Amino acid sequence: MSNDQILVKRVVLDVLKPLQPNALDFTRQLTTSAGGCQVKVQVVEVDSQTESLMVEVTGENVPVDRIIEVIRGTGATVHSIDEVEAENPVSDRE
Amino acid sequence: MSNDQILVKRVVLDVLKPLQPNALDFTRQLTTSAGGCQVKVQVVEVDSQTESLMVEVTGENVPVDRIIEVIRGTGATVHSIDEVEAENPVSDRE
Amino acid sequence: MSNDQILVKRVVLDVLKPLQPNALDFTRQLTTSAGGCQVKVQVVEVDSQTESLMVEVTGENVPVDRIIEVIRGTGATVHSIDEVEAENPVSDRE
Amino acid sequence: MSNDQILVKRVVLDVLKPLQPNALDFTRQLTTSAGGCQVKVQVVEVDSQTESLMVEVTGENVPVDRIIEVIRGTGATVHSIDEVEAENPVSDRE
Amino acid sequence: MSNDQILVKRVVLDVLKPLQPNALDFTRQLTTSAGGCQVKVQVVEVDSQTESLMVEVTGENVPVDRIIEVIRGTGATVHSIDEVEAENPVSDRE
Amino acid sequence: MSNDQILVKRVVLDVLKPLQPNALDFTRQLTTSAGGCQVKVQVVEVDSQTESLMVEVTGENVPVDRIIEVIRGTGATVHSIDEVEAENPVSDRE
Amino acid sequence: MSNDQILVKRVVLDVLKPLQPNALDFTRQLTTSAGGCQVKVQVVEVDSQTESLMVEVTGENVPVDRIIEVIRGTGATVHSIDEVEAENPVSDRE
Numbered sequence: 001m002s003n004d005q006i007l008v009k010r011v012v013l014d015v016l017k018p019l020q021p022n023a024l025d026f027t028r029q030l031t032t033s034a035g036g037c038q039v040k041v042q043v044v045e046v047d048s049q050t051e052s053l054m055v056e057v058t059g060e061n062v063p064v065d066r067i068i069e070v071i072r073g074t075g076a077t078v079h080s081i082d083e084v085e086a087e088n089p090v091s092d093r094e
Numbered sequence: 095m096s097n098d099q100i101l102v103k104r105v106v107l108d109v110l111k112p113l114q115p116n117a118l119d120f121t122r123q124l125t126t127s128a129g130g131c132q133v134k135v136q137v138v139e140v141d142s143q144t145e146s147l148m149v150e151v152t153g154e155n156v157p158v159d160r161i162i163e164v165i166r167g168t169g170a171t172v173h174s175i176d177e178v179e180a181e182n183p184v185s186d187r188e
Numbered sequence: 189m190s191n192d193q194i195l196v197k198r199v200v201l202d203v204l205k206p207l208q209p210n211a212l213d214f215t216r217q218l219t220t221s222a223g224g225c226q227v228k229v230q231v232v233e234v235d236s237q238t239e240s241l242m243v244e245v246t247g248e249n250v251p252v253d254r255i256i257e258v259i260r261g262t263g264a265t266v267h268s269i270d271e272v273e274a275e276n277p278v279s280d281r282e
Numbered sequence: 283m284s285n286d287q288i289l290v291k292r293v294v295l296d297v298l299k300p301l302q303p304n305a306l307d308f309t310r311q312l313t314t315s316a317g318g319c320q321v322k323v324q325v326v327e328v329d330s331q332t333e334s335l336m337v338e339v340t341g342e343n344v345p346v347d348r349i350i351e352v353i354r355g356t357g358a359t360v361h362s363i364d365e366v367e368a369e370n371p372v373s374d375r376e
Numbered sequence: 377m378s379n380d381q382i383l384v385k386r387v388v389l390d391v392l393k394p395l396q397p398n399a400l401d402f403t404r405q406l407t408t409s410a411g412g413c414q415v416k417v418q419v420v421e422v423d424s425q426t427e428s429l430m431v432e433v434t435g436e437n438v439p440v441d442r443i444i445e446v447i448r449g450t451g452a453t454v455h456s457i458d459e460v461e462a463e464n465p466v467s468d469r470e
Numbered sequence: 471m472s473n474d475q476i477l478v479k480r481v482v483l484d485v486l487k488p489l490q491p492n493a494l495d496f497t498r499q500l501t502t503s504a505g506g507c508q509v510k511v512q513v514v515e516v517d518s519q520t521e522s523l524m525v526e527v528t529g530e531n532v533p534v535d536r537i538i539e540v541i542r543g544t545g546a547t548v549h550s551i552d553e554v555e556a557e558n559p560v561s562d563r564e
Numbered sequence: 565m566s567n568d569q570i571l572v573k574r575v576v577l578d579v580l581k582p583l584q585p586n587a588l589d590f591t592r593q594l595t596t597s598a599g600g601c602q603v604k605v606q607v608v609e610v611d612s613q614t615e616s617l618m619v620e621v622t623g624e625n626v627p628v629d630r631i632i633e634v635i636r637g638t639g640a641t642v643h644s645i646d647e648v649e650a651e652n653p654v655s656d657r658e
Contacts, residue, residue: 006592022175023176024105031180035182036183038179039181040177040178040179041177042177043175064588080610081588083606084591085603085604087601087602088595088596088598088599088600088601088603089600116269118199118272121273122196122274125194125275126194126276133273134273135271137271210363211366212293212346212363215368216368218368219288220287222370223372225369225370226367226369227366228365228366228367229366230364231363231365305458306384306440309461309462312462313462317466319464321463323460324458325456400481400554408558410558414479414555414556414557415556416554417554419550419553422550498650500650501650501651502569502652505654508649509648509652511647511649512647516644
């Protein structure tokens with residue numbers, strides 16, 4: 001069984017972004033790239049030049065790679081992947 | 095897919111407002127500008143001239159830009175956008 | 189759309205009252221003025237002459253102005269409005 | 283509208299009682315006086331001569347005055363009324 | 377209305393018992409005396425000769441007096457009655 | 471009524487075990503001895519030679535004596551019985 | 565009854581892994597090996613060379629041995645087994 005059948009259901013990313021785009025526009029751009037998903041962005045800390053964000057994306061099949069690409073495209077950095085939840089829908093017993 | 099299809103479901107704003115209008119009238123004005131939404135305002139701190147508010151608006155399609163405009167129209171300042179939740183209803187798999 | 193259509197669903201008031209009327213009679217008077225509402229009064233602090241109360245009124249259409257008037261009529265003071273929740277039932281999308 | 287239509291749904295009393303009757307018999311006496319209600323008594327502190335109780339009575343129409351009378355009849359003192367919840371079933375809009 | 381109609385729904389007792397019988401056998405004996413009830417025993421503290429227990433009995437009609445008798449019959453002591461919940465099923469309005 | 475009709479629904483044991491068998495094999499052996507039950511083992515502390523476990527067994531009729539026997543058979547020690555919940559299904563009112 | 569009938573429902577592992585593969589790829593590999601299961605990986609601590617993970621696998625029949633094998637195959641170490649939940653579906657009363 002290949003990785004292709006694995007469904008990522010939830011990912012939590014620790015992201016550092018410049019002040020522009022603001023959290024609202026940043027969330028809109030992220031959500032545009034994530035068909036069928038819910039996106040939740042919490043601003044954890046604000047500095048003079050940057051904001052630390054907790055980005056949580058949930059859905060039936062979260063496109064994590066595309067999301068990370070979009071985050072980088074806005075000028076932000078994925079500081080770390082904090083949580084990943086995945087499901088293997090094919091029962092394939094020992 | 096454009097940003098237009100993205101639905102904002104919840105936004106939390108950190109707002110600094112003068113003592114007038116009071117929290118009740120401020121909430122009424124905000125709610126008037128947010129058709130089909132629930133608005134929750136918590137007074138976090140009261141100073142001699144200003145109040146710090148946590149403003150949370152939830153709904154099927156929260157009009158964030160219009161809400162921010164109304165907040166500014168009352169003489170208050172949006173100190174920061176603290177949380178944004180959005181949904182992409184179109185499933186558009188990788 | 190005018191403010192008249194806005195429905196206040198919940199309000200939390202910080203109230204300072206003299207020891208008389210006691211919390212039970214005070215609650216009864218408040219509730220009499222709030223048709224169709226639930227009233228919850230918590231005594232937060234008791235001093236020799238006064239009591240600090242957390243007054244929470246919830247309902248489909250909380251008559252906040254009338255409630256504040258009744259509170260003042262008992263000889264008590266509304267120290268601050270701590271929370272307001274309101275709803276705009278008319279969907280009026282951007 | 284008179285106070286008579288107001289329904290008290292819950293009351294929390296801070297009570298100081300002598301060691302006799304014990305908490306079980308005290309609860310039974312209180313409950314006897316409160317038709318259709320649930321009574322919960324928590325012993326918060328025990329001293330050599332007295333016990334501090336948190337007495338909570340909930341029901342559709344809690345007879346608070348009769349309950350306070352019964353508490354005094356056992357030799358106990360109502361130290362304070364800590365919480366009152368009431369409802370106004372008649373919708374009487376502004 | 378007499379006390380006989382009052383139903384005790386829950387009682388929490390603070391009990392000090394010798395190490396024998398152990399908590400399992402002690403719980404079995406207690407439960408045998410409490411028809412139709414659930415018994416929960418938590419060992420709060422263990423000393424060289426004794427154990428402190430939190431004993432909670434819940435049911436439709438908890439036979440508190442018989443339970444206290446059985447506790448004493450095992451050589452244990454009821455240190456205090458910590459909570460009592462009772463219900464008056466007969467609505468007998470003021 | 472004899473003790474035989476009493477149903478133990480849940481037991482929590484504080485267990486000290488050698489590092490072998492590991493927590494997985496230990497749980498499997500325990501579960502084998504407990505027909506119709508759920509077994510939950512939490513490793514609370516790991517030392518160089520031993521592990522402290524919180525062992526919780528729930529079921530319709532937990533065979534506590536057999537479980538304790540199996541624990542001892544693995545070389546582990548039941549340090550204490552921390553909680554017991556039991557039920558008396560036969561209503562046998564006072 | 566042999567161990568073969570025992571169903572492991574949940575396991576929590578404390579894992580130390582090199583930075584590569586990252587948490588997302590690590591989770592995908594783990595999930596591929598666990599047919600019919602949900603896998604949740606939380607990054608607890610990040611050091612210059614390694615990450616500490618809390619790995620939780622839940623399912624109807626978690627293949628713990630195969631999962632531990634896959635973890636080791638990625639270059640990571642199972643530091644400890646922190647929780648195991650298992651069920652014995654065959655009722656086999658004392």
